[in-house]
Amino acid sequence: MADAVMRRNTTQAIVATSLLAIWLVLAAFPFFWTLWGSFKVEADFFSRQSWWNAISGPATMLQTGGHFTLDGYRGAWIQREFWRAALNTGIVTVCVTTISLVFGTLGGYALSRSTRRYTFWILIAALVFRAMPHITLVAGYLLPFFKLNIWGVLPTAIVVLVAINQPFTIWMLHSFFMSIPKDLDESAMVDGCTRFQAFRWVVIPVMWPGVITTGLFSFLLSYNDFAVTAMLLNQDNQTMVPKINSFLGTVQTEGTIMYAVAAVVSATVPLFMLVMFFQRQIVSGLTAGAVKG
Amino acid sequence: MRHRDFAAFIAPSLIAMFLFIVLPVGSIMVQSLFVEHDQVLVTTKNCGPFGCKEETRVDTQATEKLRREEPLGKFNGLGTYFNRAHLAIAQVGQIFSGNHGFGDIVSRLYDLPFYKALSFTLVYTFLVTPLCMVSGFLVALGVNAIPRMIKGPVIFLSLLPYIITPLLGSLILFWMINTDGVIGATLQLIFNDPELSLKASPVLTWVTLIVYGVWHMTPFAFVVFYAGLQTLPRDTIESAMIDGASRWERIRNVVIPHLLPLATFVALILMMDNFRVFEPIVGFSAAANATSLSFAIYNDLNGQTDQLFGSASATSVLTMIGVIILLLPVLVRTWRDFKGRAR
Numbered sequence: 001m002a003d004a005v006m007r008r009n010t011t012q013a014i015v016a017t018s019l020l021a022i023w024l025v026l027a028a029f030p031f032f033w034t035l036w037g038s039f040k041v042e043a044d045f046f047s048r049q050s051w052w053n054a055i056s057g058p059a060t061m062l063q064t065g066g067h068f069t070l071d072g073y074r075g076a077w078i079q080r081e082f083w084r085a086a087l088n089t090g091i092v093t094v095c096v097t098t099i100s101l102v103f104g105t106l107g108g109y110a111l112s113r114s115t116r117r118y119t120f121w122i123l124i125a126a127l128v129f130r131a132m133p134h135i136t137l138v139a140g141y142l143l144p145f146f147k148l149n150i151w152g153v154l155p156t157a158i159v160v161l162v163a164i165n166q167p168f169t170i171w172m173l174h175s176f177f178m179s180i181p182k183d184l185d186e187s188a189m190v191d192g193c194t195r196f197q198a199f200r201w202v203v204i205p206v207m208w209p210g211v212i213t214t215g216l217f218s219f220l221l222s223y224n225d226f227a228v229t230a231m232l233l234n235q236d237n238q239t240m241v242p243k244i245n246s247f248l249g250t251v252q253t254e255g256t257i258m259y260a261v262a263a264v265v266s267a268t269v270p271l272f273m274l275v276m277f278f279q280r281q282i283v284s285g286l287t288a289g290a291v292k293g
Numbered sequence: 294m295r296h297r298d299f300a301a302f303i304a305p306s307l308i309a310m311f312l313f314i315v316l317p318v319g320s321i322m323v324q325s326l327f328v329e330h331d332q333v334l335v336t337t338k339n340c341g342p343f344g345c346k347e348e349t350r351v352d353t354q355a356t357e358k359l360r361r362e363e364p365l366g367k368f369n370g371l372g373t374y375f376n377r378a379h380l381a382i383a384q385v386g387q388i389f390s391g392n393h394g395f396g397d398i399v400s401r402l403y404d405l406p407f408y409k410a411l412s413f414t415l416v417y418t419f420l421v422t423p424l425c426m427v428s429g430f431l432v433a434l435g436v437n438a439i440p441r442m443i444k445g446p447v448i449f450l451s452l453l454p455y456i457i458t459p460l461l462g463s464l465i466l467f468w469m470i471n472t473d474g475v476i477g478a479t480l481q482l483i484f485n486d487p488e489l490s491l492k493a494s495p496v497l498t499w500v501t502l503i504v505y506g507v508w509h510m511t512p513f514a515f516v517v518f519y520a521g522l523q524t525l526p527r528d529t530i531e532s533a534m535i536d537g538a539s540r541w542e543r544i545r546n547v548v549i550p551h552l553l554p555l556a557t558f559v560a561l562i563l564m565m566d567n568f569r570v571f572e573p574i575v576g577f578s579a580a581a582n583a584t585s586l587s588f589a590i591y592n593d594l595n596g597q598t599d600q601l602f603g604s605a606s607a608t609s610v611l612t613m614i615g616v617i618i619l620l621l622p623v624l625v626r627t628w629r630d631f632k633g634r635a636r
Contacts (some may be wrong), residue, residue, distance in 0.1 A: 012540055013438070020435035020447070023428070026508065028450040031457075033475065034465045046473040054475060107306030114294040120631050122303070124624065129314050131616045133569035135587045136609035139594060140317030143324065143364055143602060163313030166306050195298045224458040226572050227587070231594060241460055245575065248464075261468065264461050275452050279445070282452065286513060287520035 031268065038265040039068040042258050072262030076247075082263050084236075085243035089223065089267075091154055092239055096161045096222035097215050100169050103162065104218075105211060108173030109199055113182065123174065126167035134164055135227040142231065152234030160232060161222045168221065169214055175288050176210030177203070213285040216278055223271070240267045318613070325606035328369035329599060332356045366603060373607040380611075381405045406589065407608070413499065414585045414615075418567040421506035425563055426556060428507060429514025434544070436515070437522045448516075455512035463505055463576025470501065498582035505573050510566065514559050521555045522548070561623055568619060586612045 036055070037045035043059035053059065060069055076082045111119050141160065145151040180203060188198040204211070230242035238246065244267065247260045275282065333355040339346045375382045388401045402408045436447055454462060469476045470491050481489045491497045525548065533543050571587035574580055580588065586608060593605035 009540075016435050016438055019431060020439070023432050023435070023511075024447065024450050027454050027512070030465050030469060031453055033469065046468070046471065048473045048478065051475040051478055103305040103309060106302045110294065110299045110302035114299045116296075116299075122307070124627065126310070128617070128620060128624075129310060131565040131568070131620055132314070133571070133587045133590075133612060133616070135569070135571060135590045135594075136321065136612050137314060137317045139590055139602065139605040139609045140320035140324070141313075142594065142600070144317075144320060147364065159309075160313055163309040166310050167314075170306055195294070195302075199302075220456065226458070226460045226575075227591065231591075241458055244464070245460060260464070264464055267461055268457060268465075271456050271458070272453075275449060275456050279449055279452065282456070283448065283516050283520070286516045 031272075034261065035265055035268075038072055038258070038261045039070070040258075041069060041071065042255065045258065045261065072258035073266070075256055075259040076263040076266070080247065080259055080263075082240070082243065082266065085238055085240045086266070088154060088233075088237055089239040089241075092158055092161065092229070093219055093222045095158045096165065097218045099158070099162045100165045100218040101211060101215050103166060104169030104173045104214060105204065105207070106199075107166070107170045109177050109203065111170060111174045112177035112180075113185070123171065126170055130167040130171065133227075134225070135231075137164065138227055138231045145232070151232065152237060154233070154237050157229055157232045157237075157239075160228055161225060164228065165218050165221050169218060172214045172217065172285065172288055173210060176207065176214070179210075180206060209281070209284075210288075212278075213281040213288065216274065216281055217285055219274070220271075321606040321609045321613075324365065324602050325373055325610050326368060326370060326603075327366040328373055328603040329366045329601065330356065330359050330363070331367075333359060369603065373603050374611070377405065378604055379407045379607050381407065406584070407611070410584045410586050410589045410608075411615075413502075413583045414568060414570060414587075416499070417503060417506060417570050417585065418564055418619075420503055421510065421567050422560060422563040424503075424507045425510040425514045426559055428511045429516075429559070430518050430552070432511065432515040433518035433522055434548075436519055448519075451515060452512050454508050455510065457509075459509065459572035460576050462509055463573040466505055466508070467577045492578070492582075495582040498577070498579045501577060502570075502573050502579060502583055505577070506567060506570065509573075510563055514563065517555055517559050518552055521552045525551055564619060565616075568616065586615065 033054075040054060040057045040060045041063050043063070044053045044057045047053035047059075057067060061067065063069075064071065111122060142151070145156060150156045184206070185193075185195075185198040185203050188202040189195065193202070224241070225239075226241045226245070229239045230245060233239065233242065235246075240263070244260060244263050247263060250256075333352040334349050335352045335355075336347055336349045339348050374380055377384060384405055385402070388398055392398050392401070403412060432451060436444060436451070439447065457465075468474050470480075471477050472481065472490050472492075477489075477491060480491075481487055491501050529547055530543060533547050538546065569587050570585045571591060574583060574585060574588045575591075580592070584592070590605045590608050590612070593601040593608065
């Protein structure tokens with residue numbers, strides 16, 4: 001009987017492991033495939049004859065004389081000025097993350113320390129706002145922004161993204177602040193701190209893990225945004241994601257689709273790095289709402 | 294906390310949300326009642342040697358001027374909501390008064406743009422959400438069983454589809470399933486059909502988008518369920534094992550009940566995120582065969598010559614009503630909990 005149990009356990013283990021292996025291939029293979037292919041020419045990456053061409057790259061050898069080519073990257077970054085979009089993305093994400101965190105820590109702290117009825121309503125309103133598709137709000141921005149003549153510039157997009165991120169940010173920070181005992185700031189206030197001093201000098205120093213985690217998600221939300229930045233920024237101020245989308249319209253006809261592939265890979269690399277360095281925080285952030293809230 | 298302190302702390306956040314979420318919602322509601330101006334037409338009498346002709350042409354200058362002076366357009370009441378591009382009351386009435394059975398109703402409803410978008414959005418939301426939860430749960434069980442050493446790299450790889458920008462993720466997959474991409478070409482080879490294209494048929498496009506959705510959101514469900522597995526009480530599992538429960542019985546009777554509260558949270562977040570499905574339709578260039586509510590708004594706003602603000606706003610209001618309906622069970626439950634706690 002022990003034998004039968006053992007055998008069943010091994011089969012189960014094999015099934016579980018192979019399922020996991022399939023998932024891992026599905027999850028990761030597209031990225032590595034595209035990364036590798038971005039150093040080839042179009043005839044190889046989109047080869048009609050055989051997918052093996054994308055790996056070995058005979059056309060790349062023929063056309064450029066090397067196994068790998070930087071043509072796609074050169075075309076995207078220099079010729080099509082992708083660096084401008086990368087710079088804009090940098091400005092937008094840094095500003096949005098910083099402002100979101102400042103507003104969010106203040107608001108989240110207040111919500112976690114007040115026991116009154118209105119905190120409930122604010123949190124519920126935030127939940128509803130969080131559920132609203134961003135593009136529905138964009139429809140409401142355009143006419144007023146045209147009228148005020150603030151359409152198309154980076155500060156507008158930054159302010160809008162901060163506001164759109166607020167519901168999420170205060171929910172997450174609220175749940176992190178809830179895990180910090182109230183006695184901490186109350187004893188600081190007994191010692192003569194004002195509410196703000198207690199917040200700034202006593203609570204925030206122990207909140208860093210929560211702040212960093214929330215910051216990562218604010219960063220991701222602004223970095224990954226397409227709806228807002230595509231509709232609110234003009235051609236010169238576009239960030240990376242809408243820029244890549246506008247690449248698509250032209251590259252297909254020009255036969256320079258590898259520019260778009262290179263741009264996509266370039267925009268993916270920072271996200272890769274982010275997961276690599278902050279994996280623990282991202283995992284804890286994803287579960288924060290579930291476990292604590 | 295005193296009211297004054299509370300107000301001071303929450304002010305920046307509330308003001309931002311009021312200005313850029315509450316006001317725009319109001320602005321959408323107002324805009325949806327208006328419709329773009331018609332072009333100003335002038336009729337002139339042209340008299341030539343062969344008699345007089347009446348000629349109608351567009352007065353571009355006057356049209357421009359009118360549009361500049363009243364950017365909202367002219368008042369249309371609820372007209373936009375009921376026209377063919379939205380709720381299509383007249384057309385729906387026709388369909389229901391004379392049709393050839395259920396299949397006919399469905400196919401004719403699907404020809405109306407709003408119902409086309411709505412049906413895809415709902416199918417996507419209610420298929421992707423449970424599928425993600427199942428696959429996320431399976432991945433979580435798998436990762437939980439592997440040696441500690443390789444857990445880190447495995448979680449790293451598993452997170453990638455979730456962390457990727459939706460538009461870029463769908464482009465990466467789109468290039469692979471393209472007829473000359475690796476998956477597309479291989480599928481042609483397997484089915485021995487050089488014409489096979491995932492883009493061509495509506496059904497295959499829907500399947501592709503749903504597969505993308507599951508791929509993109511599974512890591513989220515996985516991470517939450519994996520965290521839940523870490524808090525599983527060891528002694529319960531061990532006593533179940535001593536009682537002779539098989540692996541499947543342990544999962545069914547111990548693990549799943551333990552994860553149930555997390556599952557509601559995951560379902561809520563997944564539904565909210567899936568309901569706004571939009572970028573994959575752009576990335577997969579799928580608009581011909583599948584549109585969503587968000588995409589319909591984007592499409593109206595993105596018109597190169599004239600942006601249809603009235604139409605986009607009406608769709609936005611309808612979408613928000615959809616979101617509220619979707620959230621209603623959660624809102625009611627939270628409200629009951631809150632009342633219960635207050636008492």
